[in-house]
Amino acid sequence: MKNSIKNLLRAGVFMLAAVFAFAFTKPIDTNQTVWGNDPDEGPVPVQMGSTQYECLSNPTAQCLFEDENLSIPIQGSNGIFRLK
Structure with missing residues (x-):
């Protein structure tokens, strides 16, 4: 009984960590305009x-x-930004 509760607790913590990992990240649009510092x-x-x-x-x-x-x-x- 104790082991099953520990396993459920571990699984719950893992699931919570996975939810937070996706909740606090922002996807980057590949068509987005970004800026680089050309020398x-x-x-x-x-x-x-x-x-x-x-x-x-x-x-x-x-x-x-x-x-x-x-x-x-x-x-x-x-990295170091360089225009092509």
């Missing part, structure tokens, strides 16, 4: 996931932002 032109609007730009490998640099002021970084877009 020559400054803030540049590009389409997310397009071939207009590339993020060169650099885990400490931020490549894409949600706004023109470059104050809201897009999670998971690490």
